[in-house]
Amino acid sequence: MIMQRNAMEEVAMVAKLADLKEEHYRVTLALSTMIELLVDKGILTREEVERKAAELDVFMSHSPYPTV
Template sequence: MESSSISMDLVQFMGKLGDLKDEHYHMTLALSAIIELLIDKGLITRQELEHKTAELDQLMAGSPYPMA
């Protein structure tokens, strides 16, 4: 009986993972469309976007916990 319960948990987990992947794809697509529209309208440049992305990436690369 426990084996069937573990199997159902695994099936539910895989279903949730599939839903997250689908949601991630749609969010990424929407973000890409917004970025392209901002660039097309001349509100930002690709260089500004690349600079800001690199800046934020550097901030995130550091440890979130201060070192004593």
């Protein structure tokens, strides 16, 4: 059975996606700002940030759950 959506449900879904996009932008901007300030103040180096990002990327790309 195919579920049909009415126009208002589709508008609501698009609005939710737009809200998520805006929230993602604000979070990304805040994180980028903090990283830049930490680098500017000499607390972290760009290399340390890049190295840790690469570590976390590898960690997150491997699911801890078995796959079928």
